[in-house]
Amino acid sequence: MTAPRCVRWAAFLAVAGLAFVGWGSAHAADVIKFGVSTPLSGPAAPWGIPHKNATELIFDEINAQGGLDVGGKKYKLEVVAYDHKYVIAEGVATVNRLIAKDGVKFISILGGAVVKANEEAVNEGRVLNLPLAYADGLVSPRNPLTFHSFPSPPETTTFWKWIKQNHPNLKRVATISPNDDTGWWSIKVETTFIQKLGYETVAKEFFERTMTDFNPVLLRILAQKPDIISVLASPAGSVGLIIKQARELGFKGRFIHIGQVDTSVVANIAGKANVEGMWVHGFVQAPLPEKVKSWQARYTKKYGEWNATSIDFTNPAFAFVAAVRKAQSVEPKKVADALSIVEFDNLWGKAHFGGKDYYGVGNQIIYPMPFSEVKDGVATLVVQLLPPHN
Amino acid sequence: MTPALFVQSAIIGVSLASIYILMALGLTLMFGMMHIINFAHGAVYMLGAFVIYYVFFQGGAPYFAAFVASMILLGIFGYLVERSIYRPIKGGIEPTLVALIALTTFLQAAGYPVFGQLDKHVPPVFPGTRNILGVGISIERLMIIPLAGALVIGLYLFINKTRLGAAMRAIEQDKEAAALQGVNVHVVNGLAFAVGFALAAASGALMAPIFKLDPMMGEQPLLKAFIIIILGGLGSIPGAILGGLMLGLIDSIIATALGAEPAFLLSFVFIILVLLFKPTGLFGYAP
Amino acid sequence: MHRRLGVLLGLVVLAVLALLLPQFGGDYYVHIFALVFTNVILAASLRPSLTCGQLNIGHSAFMSIGAYTSALLAKNLAVPFEISLLGGALLATAVGWAIGYPSLRLRGVYFAMVTVAFVEVIRLIAQLWVPLTRGMSGLSGIPKPSVLGMTLSTRTGQYYLALVLMLATLLVLWKLEHSRLGLIWRSIGMADHLAQSLGVNIARHKLLAFMLGCFFAGIAGGFYAHFIRFLFPPEFGFLMATNILVYNYVGGRGHFVGPIVGAVFLSLLSEPFRGSPYETIFFSIAMLLTILFLPGGLITLPRKLAELRWWRTASAPTPSPAA
Incomplete structure (x- = not known):
């Protein structure tokens, strides 16, 4: 390298560096x-x-x-x-x-x-x-x-109590979720809770988030003859594929996701009929309470496209x-x-931060959480429930 | 693991294998011709699937028309990539690799604003399932096996029975000698890109109704295809078929027996072993 | 004499800027530049291997080994930072030897494929060995770096540490490149057979170049672990591996400063786009344009511009004497 080139580079880097650092952030008052x-x-x-x-x-x-x-x-x-x-x-x-x-x-x-x-x-x-x-x-x-501002599995597991009362025929539960902290923790919390309720957890599987062919994993699960499969913490696309492939392998039972998942994406991928009866937390399409309906109108007006996750x-x-x-x-x-x-x-009613009994500190949001069932491809609000701890 | 479960997972393994093989074919072809690893193969697979989404699902064209359109469009794209990226770089293996990585990053990143943030889907073309030995397999998956087979035979005929194929084989064996014999190396390289891209598009187009669509959908199949062509021998078509079958069966049987992650890890350990003891793969020849 | 003076002047300006950055940059730029320095170490450490003609697309694996080893030694066994950093780098070197030794027979693309596979293997091990690495929960609670028993608790202190590590790495690599060893590496990279006929032990020198790279990647990983203080297996995946390679090509392979320029340029490139969803798109376009129009990398940009100017003046219409 010749000297001028080196100097030029030094100068370039110096100017770039200065320009970079020079951007101050203007602090507007109020x-x-x-x-x-x-x-x-x-x-x-x-x-x-x-x-x-x-x-x-x-x-x-x-x-x-x-x-x-x-x-x-x-x-x-x-x-x-x-x-x-x-x-x-x-x-x-x-x-x-x-x-x-x-x-x-x-x-x-x-x-x-x-x-x-x-x-x-x-x-x-x-x-x-x-x-x-x-x-x-x-x-x-x-x-x-x-201050955690979204209901986590310790809160949403409350829905299993409702299932126990309203669908006593479901007994054997299998779980399939992503192989990471989110998946592990969610499944641990859910499994502990439902076992206390008297459910039998017959299979527990974890998958890589990039996986698209769930057949081998599903074969393992279906060999245990579950009544219901929990896909807690899995993203919508994966849930769609899991449901589609499980149905192809002959699974007739229900699916549940007590985290939030976009069921319209799930239904598109899995086919509307295959998703029928699936239970989810959070993602509600109908019937929308007045406050949520107004939110939908305002959101759509500002951003053009509605996204129920925003609720x-x-x-x-x-x-x-x-x-x-x-x-x-x-x-x-x-x-x-x-x-x-x-x-x-x-948007769902009165909210506050609590959960001290469970977490040792009252920093978890608590409110009447919406649960819906997919009916004719549409996530339909079934019930609003408070968490097991307040 | 019960015998029934073993048979079931083996059947699933074969259907998986045919998916993998399709993906590996184009990759191994391009490697054999030009000694380049086409890192953009996964991105092209993704584009092939999105052509189906727009032409078949949104546009309402018949599936097979959309399928052919996908292969042709991305074949042209492959030719353009050869013209605008590979040729100016003058065939340098490493800069080509970096350029293909950049192209892949671009296609994936641009995919989100262009195709939308949410996962897309294409409705099934061959709906329904069939019960084979007590295991339900969707007809669309069974259909992949003959379709993949047809593409393999088509590729075989193209390479071995046509003048262009002969030119490609000549270049594969000795670039200079082929050029001296009057083979236009540029045209044949462009063709290899076109055929390689069209094959990636074909696998994407076949997978679109079976899986979901998103800009990153090509990453995992690309990784699998890498494993297969290393296993089978870079540049070898029979090697890709054998490698694909082996990986499909490992992925299915081991995953059913032990879980998905051990299967994944095992396939990589397998690869490293093969490379260390037979670096050219099962069917490979020394470069 | 004139040349040396110019180089020296340039280096002094850069050194003063680097030393003064925390004075006027604020905590955020201190943070960003500490990461830039880490990337410079990574990019520069790949260079000896590339010079030998080995296409290594798996450098992030060795960074990962360095990061996890150093973090676990410091966290679980309370080993002082200097030793844990060295331990991580040495383990990365040892693994580099284990992988490099048998794969020396492999050439070009085959070697590249081994390194691609290796990135995935290391990622999966970090992901599956949960009792040790905490897997996908991420390893947290990694102590801050310390020097001679003094904890560097501020970002500024850690920034100077990164600066020192980078300068030391660059000095070692520069010295080596300009020694007999560097000459041998270049001759291996240019023509294997020629070097062999001259009696050079190719295998040994290739392995040395590879292990050297692993050592410094381990150092970069160790610093990263104690700086970010949270390790997550996918961070050291294929994306980071290709980035390290890309720094070398975008910067330029022709000169020692190539990878440095590439790493600095590409690491800072995304800053102006932060908050924009198009960040990655701009990044990839810049990458592609550089490869296509500056085959020698960014370091050839000044010369290209000079050529362009020369060409413009040369081809400007000269006034006709007849007029």
Whole structure:
């Protein structure tokens, strides 16, 4: 390499570096920034996009009314969203960016592994986190500023009590779920709960998220003659393929997913008739209560395309707004204190943070959770239930 | 594992194998001709499936017309990739590889905004199931076996019975000598890309009604196809068929007996062993 | 003399910038640049192997071994950071030997395929060996790095550690490349047979280049583990492996600074697009354009531009004397 080339490179790198670091973040007064670290591209984007959209829509509506009143001062709410693509290093970098560069004090992270990887950054940065994730040990006294804003398996298992009462003929349960923390923890919680109820768990299988041919795994399961197969924590596409292939292998029983899953995607892939009778938590298409119907109209108006996943992903924004109002402060600690006591409305009714009996700390959202049954390809609301712990 | 379960999983294994073989064929063909690993094979498989989605499901064309359209469209795409990427790079193995990786990343990333975020589906073309030895197998899966067979025979005839095929074989054996004999290397390379891409598109088009569609759907089949062609010997068509059968059976029988992950790990350990002791694979020849 | 001065000046400017970054960059850029330095180590450590003509598409596997080993030694056995880092790098080197030794017979694409398969094997082991690695739950609670018993608890401290590790790695690799060893590697890469006829033990030198790369990939992994402090098996998959390879080609294979430029450029490329769902699309287009229009990599860009300018002036219409 000749000298001029080297110097030119040094100069290029220097200028690039300076330009890079030079971007300051302008701090406008009277704005509360709310950070969202979520997958906006790649396979997990169907969750990340409604997460961001729902938060923005709620904030827009409050801003349109003049903003949030805190201590006699009006604050505008602003979402700062970054894409973590469900990659750990990106998740850590985006949260670091939110805290260190954007000066955000309140965040919402989506995705079990990403939330876990950021546990310490959140605690050390003393920011309030309202995550949407299934992750073991997330709601814990170790994470005093983390308020989990989505019903997890310990809450949704309550639906099995209803099944036990209303469908006493179902006895043998098989489970199939992704081979990761989310899958393991969900199945552990569900299995423990239903065994106490007197169910027999006859098979427990885990699969790679990239798997598309479930035949070998299903052969193992069906050899145990289950009455019902739980596909808890599996994404919609996988659930569709599992159902389709299980039916082809001759399975006649029911399917249940007590996590949230988009049953329209499931029904498209598996075929409408094959999904009939499936039970799910969260994803409701009909009949929509008034509040949800209005949400659907507003969401569709703003974003063009309706996404039912957004219904339950409104929780972080609703909880945050209610807590700031209650605390009359923008200090994370004070907002956290308010979160533990505030009762607020979400789209399904009255919500609050609780679950101390189960988790040792009252940082889990509690509200009457919707459960539906797929009827004629449409997830139809059957019942709303409160978690087993309050 | 009961004997009945063993038979069932073996049947499933054969249906799996025919899927794998189709995917491996184009890959091994391109390797044999040009010594390149087509990392874009999975992305082309994905595009082939999406052509079915738009032409057959959304557009309402007959399935076989859509199938042929998928092969032709992606064959043309393959030819264009040869012209615009492979040829300017002048056949360098490593830069071609990096360019194909970049192309794959682009196609997958662009797939989400273009095709939509949610998983897509194509309704079954051959609905229903058939009971074989007590195990239900969908007719669409059974249909893959003859279709894959037809494609294999077609490829065999093309390579061995046509002038173009002869030119391809000549280049495979000795590029310079073939060029001296008046074979236009560029045209034949373009053709190899076109045929390789068309085969990937064919497997994608066949799988579309059986599995779901998303921009990343090609990754797993690509990985399987890699294993198969290493196992069978890079560039060998009989090797790809044998490798595909072995992997299909391992994936099904071991997964039924022990679970999916041990099967996956086993197939990789197997690969490493084969490569260490017979680096050219079962049917391969020294490059 | 003039040349040396220019190089020196350039290096001094870069060093001052790197040293001062935490002063004006803030915690976020400190974080990002620490990761950039890690990528530089990874990219540069692949170079000896590539110079020998070995297409290694599995470098992230060795990073993974370094990361998990160092993290587990420090977490479970309270081994000091310096030793756990070295332990991870040495295990990565040992595994590199075990894989490299028998596969030396393999050439070109066959070797590449072994490394592809190896990435998957290491990922699966990290995923399946749950009692040790916590598998897909992710390994957390990894202690922060420490030097001589002092914990580097701030991002800035960790940034300087990354800087030192990168500079040390680059110095070693640079020295080696410009020694007799580097000459042998190049001769192996250019023409195997020629080098052999000159009495060079090709196998041994290839293995050495490969193991050297594994060692430094292990170092990069070890730092990453104690910096991010959460290890998740899919992170070290095929994507990262191809990225390391791509840094080398996009930067340029022709000179030692190639992989460095490639790693810095591509690692920072996504920053302006953060928050945009099109980040990966831009990234891949930049990659493709570089390969197509700058076959020698980004390091040939200044020369290409100079050529272009020369060509423009040369072909400009000269005023006709008849006018």
